[in-house]
Amino acid sequence: MADEDDQNGAESAAKVRTLADLARIAGVSAGTVSRALAGNSLVNKKTREKIEAIAREHGFRPNQMASKLRRQKTGVIGVAIPLGHDVRQQISDTFFMTLLGYLADELTEKGYDLMLRRVIPAQDEDWLDRFIGSGMVDGVIVIGQSDQFERIEDVADGYLPMVVWGNHQEGQRHCVVGSDNRLGGKLAAERLIASGAKSLAFLGDTQPIEFAARYAGAKEVAAKMGVPIRALPTHLSPERTGEEIAEHLQEIKGKVDGIFAATDTIAVTCLKELRERGIDVPRQLKVVGFDDLPLSSQTAPPLTTVRQDIAAGAKGLVDLLLRRLAGEDTESLVLPPRLMVRETA
Amino acid sequence: MADEDDQNGAESAAKVRTLADLARIAGVSAGTVSRALAGNSLVNKKTREKIEAIAREHGFRPNQMASKLRRQKTGVIGVAIPLGHDVRQQISDTFFMTLLGYLADELTEKGYDLMLRRVIPAQDEDWLDRFIGSGMVDGVIVIGQSDQFERIEDVADGYLPMVVWGNHQEGQRHCVVGSDNRLGGKLAAERLIASGAKSLAFLGDTQPIEFAARYAGAKEVAAKMGVPIRALPTHLSPERTGEEIAEHLQEIKGKVDGIFAATDTIAVTCLKELRERGIDVPRQLKVVGFDDLPLSSQTAPPLTTVRQDIAAGAKGLVDLLLRRLAGEDTESLVLPPRLMVRETA
DNA sequence: ACTAAAATTGCAAACGATTGCAATTGCGCG
DNA sequence: CGCGCAATTGCAATCGTTTGCAATTTTAGT
Known part of the structure; x- marks a missing residue:
């Protein structure tokens, strides 16, 4: 009994940082722990519950970097706001910020995280390639074409999971969501x-x-x-x-x-x-x-x-992006603007 | 010559995805490429230039996940917005969004990326532990205590790199930046x-x-x-x-x-x-x-x-967080509010 | 020309989780 | 009691980069 207590003490004291640590305590292999925690696999119910209990007790969370590296996907969508034509236009621009808020809501709901990057194209030639090629995001949403239309076009051919908020032009190659x-x-x-x-x-x-x-x-x-x-x-x-x-x-x-x-x-x-x-x-x-x-x-x-219907815009952006992540080559989405007659005209 | 051309063709065609690929082309080892691209190491200038040239030519970017996994740091700061006391309070709340904008500016300037997470504590008991323990972020900024004061307090003892925007109370344990x-x-x-x-x-x-x-x-x-x-x-x-x-x-x-x-x-x-x-x-x-x-x-x-001076708030949040990342246990920062007398009172 | 020191480079072990495949265990049934 | 099949579990390779240490090449000094 004393023995067991000691052992427990030691177990709790030693931080459980990896699957292997947890596996040792549970007396199984790391692979089993991985499967158990993923939940979806073919692990004995009892084993899984035991592992889950230990994990909870020690507050264990699998390392995301390792997981992402192995699975070759990040669960993160990059959101870039290019500050091109007017560097002084703060990222705090109300319209973009509101759109960003809705985007966060939509993406969270779909189980994605959102990585925000403010970017000054004039100071950083290949901001878009960098963002895409960084391996940190599964897909990219660009908020506003700014003066970067051409650069975005260049990238669009070789990179499917990108959707842009902005203006649609006849024959353009990148997928855009925006008002008419x-x-x-x-x-x-x-x-x-x-x-x-x-x-x-x-x-x-x-x-x-x-x-x-x-x-x-x-x-x-x-x-x-x-x-x-x-x-x-x-x-x-x-x-x-x-x-x-x-x-x-x-x-x-x-x-x-x-x-x-x-x-x-x-x-x-x-x-x-x-x-x-x-x-x-x-x-x-x-x-x-x-x-x-x-x-x-x-x-x-x-x-x-x-x-401009910002909520619909955000929904559209996320929807199209997810379809593109699934391999579909989607059309652009042009939303109809609506005149709100109030009192200044 | 034809041979060389062919070889070049093959090289350009084959995508260079990893350090090893690039190393093979350059005729060096992966380690050397890594060092060359990092720039800071002791690589022969000629070798480095050659490697850089090839990298540029092929548009090679080292995989961030692997890098982060190995180096045990992500270069990402998590920003959480708890929507606690009023779920309907959209993330699009103007004040928080403006603060977020300034935060993005500040963090970008310091070379960090920003991962945004909207969180509904009522639906997700341990949102904060999850975020921190996810291994996806080096530190966390929480925008607004909402009704999560206690939970934040609980975490603060064991986790240094966290700064919170909110209210300061006598004797609290987590580091906060906010107006009086x-x-x-x-x-x-x-x-x-x-x-x-x-x-x-x-x-x-x-x-x-x-x-x-x-x-x-x-x-x-x-x-x-x-x-x-x-x-x-x-x-x-x-x-x-x-x-x-x-x-x-x-x-x-x-x-x-x-x-x-x-x-x-x-x-x-x-x-x-x-x-x-x-x-x-x-x-x-x-x-x-x-x-x-x-x-x-x-x-x-x-x-x-x-x-409330939002810009100063953002600057304070980032500044304190960076110091905490460096190991310092910083005090809270209480900013003085200022009455702006206009015409409604 | 020879040796010691300095400058480069290569080797291989991490980082921590996932997963195909093989091995083991357990079960039912004849 | 033994066989076969299904349910579990373990093994080990893999993801791609970084980095300590050792090996190799250069450079400098005499």
């Missing part, structure tokens, strides 16, 4: 014109293709309706946006009566600048945003905007 | 009373200790000043918040003239409900929030709120 930005731009411009605007401006950077498509859609409608539209380059970085918008406002004063903001964030800032200048929205100037972030319905006046 | 919530609560109550409020209400769940501390601070001030204060339980989930606040507003109509919202998100929603009811802020009712999210300065009227 061009259509969204049309909706915005139509609304502005319908509510009486006679001269439009697009507030935002037109480099990134998502934004370019939004602008293109708006331009198409404007041209058709015989309304002028101009682009006013505006960055997304919180600090600079304010000033830039202020300058733009100064410049277009009286010349423009309808603003299409590339982003709700820009729209909200714009609204604030307008309020400070005592410009009445929507009477003097109409504003339409893009995204429909939660905060957008809370502004005064509530923002009219083009809604 | 009690002080923040005091600031809020003082402001409300100073601007004329005679009867206060706290809008938010008082279960999570961060919120409890905010409420406690406010209560202390209220008691000292002889002003009544009551707590009105309010959840954080976007869908429910609106209704709940509406009900509360109905109930306290005329009885309360100062609201301290546990969170800016709650405050903003509250502001909107008040606007819809035609209640004048700050004349009829004063409101103070907590967090100072970017959107908070954009409301109408701009929200008076208690600011």
Whole structure:
């Protein structure tokens, strides 16, 4: 009895770090322990329960690195956020962060872990190859094409398990999930014109293709309706946006009566600048945003905007990625944007 | 020559997946390749350059799993977001997401990857042990104590590399970074009373200790000043918040003239409900929030709120964690909140 | 030219779990 | 009691990299 106690003491004291340790205590082989803990195998019920009990008692967890190495899969999905066209655009960008939140939910539900990587393509030529070839992830989701369209295209041919959030272009090779930005731009411009605007401006950077498509859609409608539209380059970085918008406002004063903001964030800032200048929205100037972030319905006046269904986007990204992991070569998914008419246009 | 070409062709065609493959081509041993690619070792410059060239040519990347297994470290920091006291509180909660963004920036800068895990403690008893013991991360950052204070305490003794965002309590054993919530609560109550409020209400769940501390601070001030204060339980989930606040507003109509919202998100929603009811802020009712999210300065009227310095928080979390990884047993870091007086109180 | 020291490189043992295959045990039944 | 088959378990190779130590080659010094 004393003997047994001693033995137990020794057993508990010695940390059980490996299958082999546990196997020794249980008096079986490491292979059996592995199978028992995996649960799905052909291990005697009693043996398994005994092993499980010991494992629980010692708080044993099999080493994931070894497991992943052996099984050649990681159970991890990489999520990359390229900060290309505007380095100052923080990873903290609300839209991307919200999408990321939903992605985390979706992936967790499917049993995957999420590895987040913020990446500055300008400083790191082959960020995508590195991420993919790192052997740390089973698949990759890229949030936003930024100015990396070509690089992504290059990789897409040789690497199936990748899905990208962004804009879809005719004939592109990588699988993308995203809103129909061009259509969204049309909706915005139509609304502005319908509510009486006679001269439009697009507030935002037109480099990134998502934004370019939004602008293109708006331009198409404007041209058709015989309304002028101009682009006013505006960055997304919180600090600079304010000033830039202020300058733009100064410049277009009286010349423009309808603003299409590339982003709700820009729209909200714009609204604030307008309020400070005592410009009445929507009477003097109409504003339409893009995204429909939660905060957008809370502004005064509530923002009219083009809604992207972020939850559906996340679901789509994960769904397509899992199918690609299973070997299927999936089509892109283009989600329809929806105009949320509130009070700014 | 033909021979050599052939050989080259064969070499390029055959994928170089392992150090051994590369070593064969380079005519050296795997060990040498490993050292060459690591760069830091004592390999002949010529040999290294040759190996690097071949590696580049074939796009070779050493398998991370094998590397991590061998070196017994992962270069990954786990970030866990427990969704305890309110499962519906999405991971998309703005404050946490913003903090996460800054964390990603900080960690990337220090050369670590970030593994995100959303966790529902109610469904998963030992989420923290699992995460820590998974062998997938070198250290853990927990964002928000939620209702998991005790569990975190239990783990803290045996596991050094963990830092938690949350509330600091006298004598606690885990290392925490966070705002002085009690002080923040005091600031809020003082402001409300100073601007004329005679009867206060706290809008938010008082279960999570961060919120409890905010409420406690406010209560202390209220008691000292002889002003009544009551707590009105309010959840954080976007869908429910609106209704709940509406009900509360109905109930306290005329009885309360100062609201301290546990969170800016709650405050903003509250502001909107008040606007819809035609209640004048700050004349009829004063409101103070907590967090100072970017959107908070954009409301109408701009929200008076208690600011948490999120960037500093992220920096602190990473800094302390790295020191703990190096073996140091660091103290907690309590950041001072700052009252941002705007127009709602 | 010869020896000692320094600089490179190769060898082989880890790291810890998984899994095909073989060996063992147990069971039922004639 | 013995045979055959099924249910369990053990063995050992494998995943791909890193690294201590030994072996080899260079370099330098006399």
